Amino acid sequence: MSLLNDDFLLTTPMAKKLFHDHAEKMPIIDFHCHLDPKEIYENKNYKNISRIWINEGNFGDHYKWRLMRANGVPEDLITGDGDDYQKFLAWAGTIEKALGNPLFEWTHLELRRFFGINDVFNTKTAPAIWEKANQLLATDDFKPRNLIKRSNVQVVCTTDDPASDLKYHKLLKKEEDQNGFKVLPAMRPDKAFNLTDDGYGDYLDQLAKVSGKKITSFKSLVGALRQRFQYFESLGGRLSDHGLNFFHFVKASDDEMNEIIDKARNNKQLTKTEIDQYQTMLVEALMHLNKEFNWTMQFHMNVIRNANKPMLKSFGTDGGFDSMGTQPDLAQEFMKLLMDAQEEDQIPKMIIYSLNPNDWMELATGMGDFQQDGVQKLQLGAAWWFNDTFSGMKKQLTIMAEESLLPNFVGMLTDSRSFLSYPRHEYFRRVLCNVIGEWAERGQAPDDEDYLGKIVEDISYNNAHDQFHFFDQD
Numbered sequence: 001m002s003l004l005n006d007d008f009l010l011t012t013p014m015a016k017k018l019f020h021d022h023a024e025k026m027p028i029i030d031f032h033c034h035l036d037p038k039e040i041y042e043n044k045n046y047k048n049i050s051r052i053w054i055n056e057g058n059f060g061d062h063y064k065w066r067l068m069r070a071n072g073v074p075e076d077l078i079t080g081d082g083d084d085y086q087k088f089l090a091w092a093g094t095i096e097k098a099l100g101n102p103l104f105e106w107t108h109l110e111l112r113r114f115f116g117i118n119d120v121f122n123t124k125t126a127p128a129i130w131e132k133a134n135q136l137l138a139t140d141d142f143k144p145r146n147l148i149k150r151s152n153v154q155v156v157c158t159t160d161d162p163a164s165d166l167k168y169h170k171l172l173k174k175e176e177d178q179n180g181f182k183v184l185p186a187m188r189p190d191k192a193f194n195l196t197d198d199g200y201g202d203y204l205d206q207l208a209k210v211s212g213k214k215i216t217s218f219k220s221l222v223g224a225l226r227q228r229f230q231y232f233e234s235l236g237g238r239l240s241d242h243g244l245n246f247f248h249f250v251k252a253s254d255d256e257m258n259e260i261i262d263k264a265r266n267n268k269q270l271t272k273t274e275i276d277q278y279q280t281m282l283v284e285a286l287m288h289l290n291k292e293f294n295w296t297m298q299f300h301m302n303v304i305r306n307a308n309k310p311m312l313k314s315f316g317t318d319g320g321f322d323s324m325g326t327q328p329d330l331a332q333e334f335m336k337l338l339m340d341a342q343e344e345d346q347i348p349k350m351i352i353y354s355l356n357p358n359d360w361m362e363l364a365t366g367m368g369d370f371q372q373d374g375v376q377k378l379q380l381g382a383a384w385w386f387n388d389t390f391s392g393m394k395k396q397l398t399i400m401a402e403e404s405l406l407p408n409f410v411g412m413l414t415d416s417r418s419f420l421s422y423p424r425h426e427y428f429r430r431v432l433c434n435v436i437g438e439w440a441e442r443g444q445a446p447d448d449e450d451y452l453g454k455i456v457e458d459i460s461y462n463n464a465h466d467q468f469h470f471f472d473q474d
């Protein structure tokens, strides 16, 4: 079977029918990514393929950066100011060794789907691919908005701080009809959780300024965040997103919260209990806001971030120095949160991603304790980050099916910083169709293309369309 042929990953007749006649045609709703709305608005061509593939300054694809480092590529040819062509050759030399890693397939998919280049990418073919790709990158077809359009994307949800003015979302909203897709903000209030950061007090001041709400207490902090929910909502926002690197459920009174905020603002030492209390109560307050606004709350949990401290100092965050978290009781602690919120019927729609697949069964079965008020209110999120692999996707789909109702799943997202990453949706849809096709092959599912095809179309698009109600105001 040739590399990435039309039926790659599809091993049964039903899988092939499900993908080619049902999944492939469905539009994309990419409800979590890290694309920069400014870049979408400015819509400028990339100088060369290294800039869109590897890095533009400190922004870029840390998945690639990790592999290049593993292959001994010096940092100046990764995120540094080394020659772009040499970076490209270094990436070719890395991909030659990436068999079995998703980036091997992603890289070749991107060359095929966007550039029409079907060659195997390696150090021998790299020079010709560099020339052809760069010629194409200079054309209108490779401007960011056309890359989105060519990928049949209807919605891009970016990742935005509550204090953001959403300037470019406002500008893009005016051109939505012309573009044929929406660029919508998803609120990521992680900075409001960073009690121990030197800039915590300044951040609260920034939040107070943009919200017009003085922040003198926990209640007024929540009031300021509520104003930002209103603002994001006015620009089509329908999701929040939370990085819970670790989590311990510890409640606190309003008075205790006020004291914690005051200590943090004055850079006073906080105890572990105080940090856990603040995180717990702020998460619960955000759950209430998501419930009130009928948003979906995403959690990205169990992560060790910025493990390489010298590189954090020299490069900053999101540099490819994060890894799977090892808090063994995080799912148990999260269950305490859900149990507490359920007492007041304050659990919103949720999608929960853990970077540690050891949490998945606890989370998937735990969510089953609270599935009330709507179809699949709580979902195990798509295989995330280091799990975004053939085996990781298959595992998540299987657990979602075995512990709940896979046909209700809202499906895939790119979670990417590159405009070339939309083939990750194709990859996911192929894995999905193959999982269901295998069930039919084994007699675990009816050999009924209409029935199975509807399920595939729903997971690929319809469920996300209905869950996030992005199009209500159209």
Ligand SMILES: O=C(O)[C@@H](O)[C@H](O)[C@H](O)C(=O)CO
Pocket: 034, 243, 300, 318, 385, 415, 416
């Ligand atoms: O949203 C997250 O926490 C992660 O997606 C994280 O930002 C990471 O950089 C990423 O993009 C993984 O794909």
